[in-house]
Amino acid sequence: MIAELNIGAFLASFLFIVLALFSVGLFFAIGVIRRLRHERDELIHQKEVIFGFIHDVADVFAHTEEIDLGRMLDRVLFYATRTTRAGAGAVYLYDKNDEAFRARAVSGIFPPLQGQVEGTLSKAVSKSQAIEQLVRAQRIARGEGLIGETADFGNPILIEDAERDPRVPQYELDFLHIRSILLVPMRFLQKILGVVVVVNPVDAHPFSATDLSLLQALADQASISIHYAGLRDTINEKQRMDHDLTVARQIQTALLPRAIPRLPGIELAAYNHPAQEVGGDYYDFIMIDDDHLGIAIADVSGKGIVGAIMMSISRSVLRAQASNNLSPAAVLKGVNRIMFEDIAEDMFVSMLYMVLNIHTHELAVARAGHERPAWCQASEDTFTIIDSRGIALGIADKDAFESTLSETRVTLRPGDVVVAYTDGVTEAMNAEREEWGVERFLEAVHAAAPDGANAVLNSTQQRMMRFVGGTEQYDDMTLLALRILT
Amino acid sequence: MRECTIKREEREQMDIVRLDGALDSYSFPRLESVLTELRENQRHRVVLDCKGLDYISSAALGALIGFARRAREQQGDMKLVKLSPKIYNIVELLGFHKILEIHSSVDEAVARFEAG
Numbered sequence: 001m002i003a004e005l006n007i008g009a010f011l012a013s014f015l016f017i018v019l020a021l022f023s024v025g026l027f028f029a030i031g032v033i034r035r036l037r038h039e040r041d042e043l044i045h046q047k048e049v050i051f052g053f054i055h056d057v058a059d060v061f062a063h064t065e066e067i068d069l070g071r072m073l074d075r076v077l078f079y080a081t082r083t084t085r086a087g088a089g090a091v092y093l094y095d096k097n098d099e100a101f102r103a104r105a106v107s108g109i110f111p112p113l114q115g116q117v118e119g120t121l122s123k124a125v126s127k128s129q130a131i132e133q134l135v136r137a138q139r140i141a142r143g144e145g146l147i148g149e150t151a152d153f154g155n156p157i158l159i160e161d162a163e164r165d166p167r168v169p170q171y172e173l174d175f176l177h178i179r180s181i182l183l184v185p186m187r188f189l190q191k192i193l194g195v196v197v198v199v200n201p202v203d204a205h206p207f208s209a210t211d212l213s214l215l216q217a218l219a220d221q222a223s224i225s226i227h228y229a230g231l232r233d234t235i236n237e238k239q240r241m242d243h244d245l246t247v248a249r250q251i252q253t254a255l256l257p258r259a260i261p262r263l264p265g266i267e268l269a270a271y272n273h274p275a276q277e278v279g280g281d282y283y284d285f286i287m288i289d290d291d292h293l294g295i296a297i298a299d300v301s302g303k304g305i306v307g308a309i310m311m312s313i314s315r316s317v318l319r320a321q322a323s324n325n326l327s328p329a330a331v332l333k334g335v336n337r338i339m340f341e342d343i344a345e346d347m348f349v350s351m352l353y354m355v356l357n358i359h360t361h362e363l364a365v366a367r368a369g370h371e372r373p374a375w376c377q378a379s380e381d382t383f384t385i386i387d388s389r390g391i392a393l394g395i396a397d398k399d400a401f402e403s404t405l406s407e408t409r410v411t412l413r414p415g416d417v418v419v420a421y422t423d424g425v426t427e428a429m430n431a432e433r434e435e436w437g438v439e440r441f442l443e444a445v446h447a448a449a450p451d452g453a454n455a456v457l458n459s460t461q462q463r464m465m466r467f468v469g470g471t472e473q474y475d476d477m478t479l480l481a482l483r484i485l486t
Numbered sequence: 487m488r489e490c491t492i493k494r495e496e497r498e499q500m501d502i503v504r505l506d507g508a509l510d511s512y513s514f515p516r517l518e519s520v521l522t523e524l525r526e527n528q529r530h531r532v533v534l535d536c537k538g539l540d541y542i543s544s545a546a547l548g549a550l551i552g553f554a555r556r557a558r559e560q561q562g563d564m565k566l567v568k569l570s571p572k573i574y575n576i577v578e579l580l581g582f583h584k585i586l587e588i589h590s591s592v593d594e595a596v597a598r599f600e601a602g
Contacts, residue, residue: 097516099491301548303511346552348544350580369580391581395551404584423544474511 069229073105076196076222081107083218084182084211086198090135092147093194093226101140101147101195106132110199111176113169114138114145131176146183151192156184156216160206162199180206184219188227196222244304249274251308252282255315261285261293263358269453270480271461273424273473280307281422281476284315286322293358294322294331297370297480298351299422301392306347314339314349314393328353328366329407332393336368336401339394348392352420361412361484366405368393371421374442376449378415383446386410386418417449417483419456424475430468440467453481488540489513492520500531500599502592506538509546517546521553530562533595537568542576554586563587565595 073091081089088108092101103110109128112135140147146167150157162168162178171177179200186193196219201207252274260268270283280300288294296318300310314335321334332353339349352370356363365373369392376383388408391401412418421441428436441460448459457479464477488506490513495502501524509517524532534550554564565587569577577583589595 097519299544301544303545344552345555346548348548348551348580350544369582371579389581391584395555395582396585400584404581 069226069233070104072222072225072229074107076218077105077107080196080215080218081198083214084198084207085201085203086182086207087200087202089196089198091194091196091222092140094151094192098139099142101142101151103135103138104194106135109175110135110197111169111171111178112138113147113197114140127175146181147195147197150183150185150195154185154187154192156182156212158182158207158209158212179204182207182211182215184212184216186219186223186226188223191227193223193226241304248304248308251305251312252280255282255308255312257283257285261287263293265484265486266293266356266358267453267483267485268480269457269482271457271478273477275424275473275476280311281424281478282311282315283420283478283480284318286319288322288324288326288355291357291359292326293356294328295354295356295420295480295482296351297420297422297478298349299370299424299476299478301346301348310343310347310349313343314351318351318353322353326355326364327407328355328364329405332366332368332390332405333398333402336393336396337398340397340401343394348395350392354418354420356412356482363410363412363418365408365410366390368401368405369395371423371426373418373420374445375410375412376417376419376446378413378417378450383442383449412484414484414486415450417445417453417456417481419445419460419479419481421480422476422478424473424477425460425464425479427475428464428468428473428477429471431471436464436467440464449483453483456481456483490516490539492516494520494524496529497596500533500596501529502533502535502596504535504538508541509539510541510543511545514543514546514549518549521549525553525556528560530557530560531599532557532562532564533592533599534564534566535568535592536566536570536573539570539573542573544580547576547580547582551582551585563599565589565598567592567595 073093077089077091080086080091086108088110090103090107090110091105093104094101109131112131142148143152146157159165159168159181162181163170168178168181177200181197181199183195183197185195196215198207198215256272257270260270268285272281272283274281280302282298284294284296286294286296298311298314300307300314302310317335317338318331321331325331325334332351335351348369350370351368352365352373353368354363354365354373365386365388367388367390369390372385372387374383375386386408389404389406391404396404426436426438426441440463444460444463445456448456451459460479488508490505490507490509493504493506495504503520507513524530532553550564550566557563566577567589568591569588574583574588577586577588587595587598589598
């Protein structure tokens with residue numbers, strides 16, 4: 001009986017324990033299943049996000065032919081905010097010329113990361129528009145704030161709880177609160193291109209490490225496209241410039257005298273070497289009357305087509321003024337009066353204009369801001385710089401120009417040589433970026449002067465070429481020389 | 487030649503722009519964008535500190551002259567300070583010392599602006 005009871009009690013307790021264990025097991029099993037199910041859902045979600053992301057990336061960069069950088073950046077930002085569930089974002093690009101970052105794409109209400117907004121906003125009709133304008137107008141220097149930090153160190157910054165981080169600006173206005181922020185750099189071959197910023201996930205969770213990885217992957221892809229977009233711009237610009245250059249050269253060639261005048265008792269020589277960029281040099285010989293030769297050399301401040309057109313204007317104006325006027329100063333005054341009214345404020349022409357009496361060999365010289373000519377006298381073993389006062393054409397009004405301009409007259413003797421040049425000659429550079437310089441130039445002129453005008457040109461050219469080696473020159477080089485023979 | 491850096495310091499009444507390096511056709515667009523920004527922001531009084539300037543192209547000089555001329559129409563000006571002998575020679579050769587005000591120090595140019 002006792003044994004039966006015991007067995008009964010044992011069975012009861014055994015059953016109880018089995019049931020209890022089963023319940024506990026069931027409880028745990030349900031928990032595990034729930035967790036697994038949750039993890040599975042999470043993984044499916046992440047998979048969806050990642051698949052979505054891969055699709056997005058493919059879509060952003062499918063249009064590799066896209067020329068418009070702005071539209072590409074807008075798309076990058078659209079997918080950046082979608083992937084990270086961000087409420088707002090911006091893409092900042094580095095501007096080499098300005099040495100600063102500027103927002104080139106903005107979406108949502110993106111709070112400015114620098115400075116104050118309250119004052120600006122109170123007057124604004126549309127607050128979101130005013131905020132965007134403010135963000136786009138801000139210039140962010142290297143190393144400045146979170147954007148500067150991300151760019152300088154080249155590392156992403158994830159701030160989950162932005163309200164407690166002193167680096168994040170906090171605004172009183174509710175819609176400008178930054179709760180969570182994520183910044184990733186855009187780089188190409190160690191070169192910083194910009195920064196992608198997203199703020200405030202819409203689901204109220206902070207940004208996660210996964211968001212960071214995805215955003216960085218997107219930014220890396222974007223960097224390649226931005227880099228090539230920049231190259232494409234450079235190539236397009238280069239093609240345009242090459243075309244301009246051809247046109248400019250054609251104009252320049254058409255304007256230079258086809259032949260150098262042959263005059264009894266006078267040797268004349270001229271040389272013009274257009275540089276890579278066509279610098280706007282020109283020279284001219286004008287027979288004013290039977291006794292007088294006008295000699296001009298000029299350097300226009302603009303390059304390319306603009307320079308060539310300026311050159312063409314100067315040449316025509318000078319030719320019109322030079323007829324029947326034997327005073328070079330009076331001629332240059334006339335030229336300036338016309339040019340000052342007509343040409344852009346930031347353009348000018350330096351011009352040396354001389355009038356030579358081909359019988360008496362009196363040379364009248366006036367200089368509108370141009371290099372002073374050198375005069376090698378056969379009777380002396382030295383040279384003189386013919387100086388006169390003057391301002392470049394097109395810059396000074398009538399009063400200032402005419403009160404400054406002076407005229408110098410010298411009488412040349414047989415064997416004397418006068419050399420005029422443009423700064424391209426003396427500023428010619430070698431591979432070490434050293435200038436040939438006025439002194440070396442004058443030395444070359446002096447050494448060759450006894451052998452005549454052509455010898456001076458040949459000798460200076462040769463010496464200069466030896467100095468610069470194969471270095472490509474950026475400015476035109478123009479030289480002209482005259483020698484009195486008898 | 488050193489690449490040119492252009493630094494802008496905004497003061498209440500004027501801007502000090504400091505040039506360092508060579509202003510050639512490479513760096514010229516950067517100068518142009520700084521000058522355009524000044525003009526657009528109605529900042530017509532500028533002191534140009536040329537202490538670190540090694541070279542200036544004629545196009546860049548043209549841009550400076552152009553800025554000064556437009557600034558004068560708005561009761562402003564651009565004054566050049568601390569020109570090296572080499573840069574002064576270029577300015578003098580072109581006769582621009584007759585058009586642009588040149589001073590030996592930033593303070594001197596600032597004082598000239600303040601004197602009206």
